[in-house]
Amino acid sequence: MKKLLLSRQELATHEAGHLVAIVAVCEFKPANFIWHRLPAYEIAHVEPIAEREFDWEDPADRNKFIVKRAVIALAGGVAADLCAPLKRQENYSLRNLYDLIGSIDFELAHEWLTLQRYDPDQRSIEQEIGRLFLELRDFMALPVQQTALNMIAGRLLDYLQHADAAGADFVELPTQQLLGDIVIEQAREFTLKTTLLRNSRAAH
Numbered sequence: 741m742k743k744l745l746l747s748r749q750e751l752a753t754h755e756a757g758h759l760v761a762i763v764a765v766c767e768f769k770p771a772n773f774i775w776h777r778l779p780a781y782e783i784a785h786v787e788p789i790a791e792r793e794f795d796w797e798d799p800a801d802r803n804k805f806i807v808k809r810a811v812i813a814l815a816g817g818v819a820a821d822l823c824a825p826l827k828r829q830e831n832y833s834l835r836n837l838y839d840l841i842g843s844i845d846f847e848l849a850h851e852w853l854t855l856q857r858y859d860p861d862q863r864s865i866e867q868e869i870g871r872l873f874l875e876l877r878d879f880m881a882l883p884v885q886q887t888a889l890n891m892i893a894g895r896l897l898d899y900l901q902h903a904d905a906a907g908a909d910f911v912e913l914p915t916q917q918l919l920g921d922i923v924i925e926q927a928r929e930f931t932l933k934t935t936l937l938r939n940s941r942a943a944h
Contacts (some may be wrong), residue, residue, distance in 0.1 A: 757819025817841030
């Protein structure tokens with residue numbers, strides 16, 4: 741989710757990142773793209789929908805669900821970083837990541853990792869966010885993913901320009917209209933690590 745205060749390009753790139761991640765992590769599909777124009781800002785959102793029933797009582801399945809949701813939440817910030825080379829971060833401190841990802845998505849990823857139930861330690865969750873961000877960044881920096889990000893963002897901008905011309909304050913689009921024939925490579929499995937550390941030590 742992204743609120744637009746300054747740049748619609750940033751909003752489009754951010755949401756393209758979420759959409760690419762939803763498709764890439766598998767076992768999820770994107771709901772419709774939603775955009776609202778409010779008096780002070782614009783807001784856009786693409787909700788991930790699980791394509792199967794994850795077993796919350798099975799630790800492995802629960803952790804798979806949680807890490808996928810966390811990665812999807814972080815993906816908007818990853819896309820913003822990759823698609824703005826002149827402002828690209830060199831220092832991925834927690835403060836910089838928070839600013840880059842945005843408060844809504846950062847806190848959403850944090851909440852998902854907190855639900856993981858093994859190690860609610862604040863530092864381990866922050867380390868998990870930083871590691872997942874950088875792993876996702878490496879994946880989304882691949883040329884096929886970069887092409888997908890740019891094409892989706894471009895299509896979003898076109899639809900929003902049509903909304904401007906029509907004086908519309910609300911747009912809902914089937915995401916297939918944004919994805920079309922775009923190729924998105926499947927990601928390898930992301931996993932939890934730092935938040936499992938204490939549990940792993942206790943087991944031994």
